[in-house]
Amino acid sequence: MVRTARLRLIFLSISIIPARCESTHGPEEEQEEEEEEEEEEVMVMVVMMVPCRALRRLLHVLLFCPLAKLGIQSRLPAVRVKYLLLAWLCVLGASWVLYMQYASYAELCRGHVCHAVICDHYRRGIISGSSCKALCDQRTLTLQRCMSTSPAYQVYSGRWKERPVVIKCGLRENPKVDGGVPDVAGLPGGPETSLFRQAHTGHSNLGDQSSLNVLVERVVTLSDVNRDGKVSLAEAKSVWALLQVNEFLLMLALQEKEHTPKLLGFCGDLYVTERVAHGSLYRLDVPGYLRPLVPGALSSALNRWLAPAWPRRARITIGLLEFVEEIFHGAYGSFLMCDASPRHVGYNGKYDCRMADLRSVASEATVRAHLRGRRCEVNADCTYGGDCTATCDRLARQCNTEVVQPNLAKVCTLLQDFLLFGAPSDLRGDLEKQLRTCVTLSGLASQMEVHHSLVLNNLKTLLWKKISNTQYS
Numbered sequence: 001m002v003r004t005a006r007l008r009l010i011f012l013s014i015s016i017i018p019a020r021c022e023s024t025h026g027p028e029e030e031q032e033e034e035e036e037e038e039e040e041e042v043m044v045m046v047v048m049m050v051p052c053r054a055l056r057r058l059l060h061v062l063l064f065c066p067l068a069k070l071g072i073q074s075r076l077p078a079v080r081v082k083y084l085l086l087a088w089l090c091v092l093g094a095s096w097v098l099y100m101q102y103a104s105y106a107e108l109c110r111g112h113v114c115h116a117v118i119c120d121h122y123r124r125g126i127i128s129g130s131s132c133k134a135l136c137d138q139r140t141l142t143l144q145r146c147m148s149t150s151p152a153y154q155v156y157s158g159r160w161k162e163r164p165v166v167i168k169c170g171l172r173e174n175p176k177v178d179g180g181v182p183d184v185a186g187l188p189g190g191p192e193t194s195l196f197r198q199a200h201t202g203h204s205n206l207g208d209q210s211s212l213n214v215l216v217e218r219v220v221t222l223s224d225v226n227r228d229g230k231v232s233l234a235e236a237k238s239v240w241a242l243l244q245v246n247e248f249l250l251m252l253a254l255q256e257k258e259h260t261p262k263l264l265g266f267c268g269d270l271y272v273t274e275r276v277a278h279g280s281l282y283r284l285d286v287p288g289y290l291r292p293l294v295p296g297a298l299s300s301a302l303n304r305w306l307a308p309a310w311p312r313r314a315r316i317t318i319g320l321l322e323f324v325e326e327i328f329h330g331a332y333g334s335f336l337m338c339d340a341s342p343r344h345v346g347y348n349g350k351y352d353c354r355m356a357d358l359r360s361v362a363s364e365a366t367v368r369a370h371l372r373g374r375r376c377e378v379n380a381d382c383t384y385g386g387d388c389t390a391t392c393d394r395l396a397r398q399c400n401t402e403v404v405q406p407n408l409a410k411v412c413t414l415l416q417d418f419l420l421f422g423a424p425s426d427l428r429g430d431l432e433k434q435l436r437t438c439v440t441l442s443g444l445a446s447q448m449e450v451h452h453s454l455v456l457n458n459l460k461t462l463l464w465k466k467i468s469n470t471q472y473s
Contacts, residue, residue: 109146114154114169118268128234130225131265131272134160141265141272143167147279153359157275160264169270170245211331218252219243238268245271246366247358253332259323259353277349279356281316281342281418282307300417310422311470312351314463317419319353320345321460324407327361328452334364336403338385340410342418360385367403374399404442408452412438412459427466434459 119136121127134141143156147166154169223231223239242248248271251263261273282303286294307313327335339360346356355361367384376382376392382399383389387410390400412435423431438455 108148108151109154110148110151110171111143111146111154111156111167111169114171114270115143117171118169118270121268125234127238127268128225128232129238129265129267129270131160131270132267134265135267135270141165141167158272160272164275165264166261166273166275167270168247168273170241171269215253215332218255222252238266241269242266242271245359246362249363250327250335250358250361253330254326257323257326259319259326260355260358276346276354276356279343279346281345281347281414285343304421307418307422308351310419310424311467313419313422314467315351316347316353317415318460318463319347320411320415321408321456323353323355324411325456328407329449332363335361335407336364336367336384336388337361337407337410338367338388340387340407340414342414345414362388368401371399371401379404406441406452408456409439409441412441424466427462430462434462 115135118127118132122129122132122136131141141158141160143158145157147155147157149155152171154167154171156167156169158165158167219239220231223235225235248263248266251260251273254260255263261276264272264274266272283306284299284303286299308316324337327337337360341360344355344357344360346354348354362385367388370384371382371390374382375397376399377394377397379389379392382392384403387405388403389405390403392399416435416439420428420432420435434455438459441452441455
């Protein structure tokens with residue numbers, strides 16, 4: 001009897017304990033349990049929405065297993081499903097950005113191909129140049145960070161004897177290094193370069209200029225790499241190929257000017273220039289595949305926050321205006337800026353303007369030759385490069401050769417965003433007025449040259465007055 005009574009008490013205590021435990025749950029804990037059950041139901045619904053059974057299993061493992069194994073469900077009952085999904089979306093987004101970065105790098109950056117081709121041609125005696133030995137034999141000229149924007153035109157930062165440089169190389173599918181270059185190899189003594197001079201004069205992209213002979217002499221001197229008084233076939237081929245590149249030609253023409261990077265050497269289709277410390281007007285450059293996702297207002301606000309102080313921006317602007325003046329009716333004719341982009345304008349550590357990319361700057365003779373006789377329906381059909389646009393004669397259905405918008409108008413459009421924000425209050429009104437006048441300049445006006453010079457000088461004077469006699473001047 002005693003044993004039976006003890007067993008009854010044990011069974012009663014066992015049956016009472018769960019009831020007591022259940023009764024100890026407060027309303028808050030019951031609400032949390034209900035929320036956990038709702039979250040599990042939502043997660044199950046998310047899994048069931050996936051059509052493929054294999055994908056459903058994978059999603060189930062990703063969503064449930066980490067939480068179950070680590071005990072997070074019991075430790076953090078307040079974790080919401082939306083936060084979990086947001087975390088996974090962030091992981092997927094970061095993975096996509098890394099993949100796009102790798103894919104664009106693999107497509108755009110082919111410096112190893114350029115190095116192999118150039119050195120192979122150099123060792124076979126096809127090309128020559130002042131940088132060939134440093135690139136291929138001594139290895140003192142090295143490619144480092146890729147800055148290419150096109151697979152056919154490789155741009156790398158590098159070092160040459162501990163000096164920071166920029167290395168640019170053209171990759172062509174079917175290179176024609178001859179390109180009409182006369183065979184000057186073996187020509188003796190004094191007249192060994194006369195035929196080469198005649199070829200350069202006859203095929204120059206600068207048009208018919210009185211001072212062209214000075215530039216031709218400079219090209220011939222540059223071609224004679226070994227300084228033996230002769231231009232070999234390999235030397236002639238190398239320089240001839242580079243002279244078809246607008247940037248290389250402009251560097252030679254503006255060699256003494258302070259706003260163009262210095263040409264340091266070349267080897268075949270590869271040439272080396274000094275590095276510009278800041279390669280763009282703005283420090284933040286959003287990659288192309290991210291631009292649809294990043295609001296323009298956000299990138300503009302960040303660039304304004306990262307921009308130099310206004311007096312330093314004024315100093316950069318003055319240098320840019322001086323560059324426009326240098327290429328407008330210079331010693332070797334006029335040059336046109338056919339893609340006025342902030343990514344092409346840079347500055348050094350002293351905030352002096354340096355053009356980081358001159359590939360979009362073409363001689364007026366080249367642009368006219370491209371437009372002359374070209375068939376068109378609208379003005380957009382009469383475009384050279386990015387924005388060197390002429391009018392279309394709709395009666396004759398041919399392009400006119402006069403470019404509508406001059407260089408200064410394009411630069412002023414660029415400066416409206418770069419220069420106006422943060423400008424001193426006593427200067428802002430006059431600055432806005434001058435920039436508005438500048439943007440409306442037309443290349444078709446009869447008084448264009450006089451008006452162009454007047455507006456340019458007014459802008460420079462306005463800025464110089466403000467920063468002169470200061471530490472920024």
